[in-house]
Amino acid sequence: MKRNNSMLFVLLIVSLCLILAVNVVGAPKKYVIGFSQIGAESGWRTAETESVKSTAAERGIELKFADAQQKQENQIKALRSFIAQKVDGILLAPVVESGWEEVLQEAKDAKIPVVLLDRGINVKDDSLYVCKITSDFIWEGKAAGEWLAKKMKSKANIAELQGTPGASAAIERKKGFEQAIAKFKGMKIVKSQTGNFTRAEGKQVMEAFLKADKTINAVYAHNDDMALGAIQAIEEAGKKPGKDIIIISIDGVKAAFEAMVAGKLNCTVECNPLLGPIGFDTLIGAINGKTYPKWVVQKDGVFSMETAAKVLPTRKY
Numbered sequence: 001m002k003r004n005n006s007m008l009f010v011l012l013i014v015s016l017c018l019i020l021a022v023n024v025v026g027a028p029k030k031y032v033i034g035f036s037q038i039g040a041e042s043g044w045r046t047a048e049t050e051s052v053k054s055t056a057a058e059r060g061i062e063l064k065f066a067d068a069q070q071k072q073e074n075q076i077k078a079l080r081s082f083i084a085q086k087v088d089g090i091l092l093a094p095v096v097e098s099g100w101e102e103v104l105q106e107a108k109d110a111k112i113p114v115v116l117l118d119r120g121i122n123v124k125d126d127s128l129y130v131c132k133i134t135s136d137f138i139w140e141g142k143a144a145g146e147w148l149a150k151k152m153k154s155k156a157n158i159a160e161l162q163g164t165p166g167a168s169a170a171i172e173r174k175k176g177f178e179q180a181i182a183k184f185k186g187m188k189i190v191k192s193q194t195g196n197f198t199r200a201e202g203k204q205v206m207e208a209f210l211k212a213d214k215t216i217n218a219v220y221a222h223n224d225d226m227a228l229g230a231i232q233a234i235e236e237a238g239k240k241p242g243k244d245i246i247i248i249s250i251d252g253v254k255a256a257f258e259a260m261v262a263g264k265l266n267c268t269v270e271c272n273p274l275l276g277p278i279g280f281d282t283l284i285g286a287i288n289g290k291t292y293p294k295w296v297v298q299k300d301g302v303f304s305m306e307t308a309a310k311v312l313p314t315r316k317y
């Protein structure tokens, strides 16, 4: 009996020491992060969501995920709910550039850092967010314009499928493209309308373009999904995409590489969606007092039909 008691006593002491050790050394902090995602409008966005979710799971981060279904008001609601839940930090993929001041001020007042993922915003006070982690959309638009001008020997009647109105990705991709083609008198945008970054709307808009203008011989789509929709519309109109009509788009998703291998898409300008690791590195750094340049820019490449078959097997998204 006496021996049992002393065994119990030893066990008790050992457990107490263990509890003490964990408290002194400190168990790793489990971060709670809110992620306000725009929606699921494109293959690119699905890849980004997957990158954020899988990185959170790998790193033991508790992720509160909110899909805004393309609506800014839903993103604002999500941000307010994250603030009320006292999350440690917020990742925000902003659907449009404007209208963020009030809610970001609320996050700042609550001392919750916000990192912008994949799109930028337009606010006077840039201390409202840590930084934006995005590709250079102007560069992407320019690269697309330069590639197309070369391919078309400086003469084309271009149909432009724009992204979501008010989105930095749409505004800047348009700007960069226009800057590049301005150098060539023969490069004309004859039709331009939003397809909201979706395949269905890209198809619908392209159908209308083809009916209204028989001179179109090139397409510039602000993302791959709209280009893939346009390809369907062109085929249904009895023309050969990639031959009768030259097509360039932006993103570089696997489906675009498949379309290039099939000879239906001519070129895609890459835009990296795998932002989970850098997003969490930056946000957790900021939570712990680190500072960052306001723009953490992602480097991308240009891939044409000729190299697609070689690249496709190693494409990650």
Ligand code: AHR
Residues within 6 Å of the ligand: 041, 042, 043, 044, 045, 118, 119, 169, 197, 222, 223, 224, 225, 250, 251, 271
């Ligand atoms: O903000 C990045 C853009 O948004 C991607 O090009 C597009 O596919 C997405 O929906």
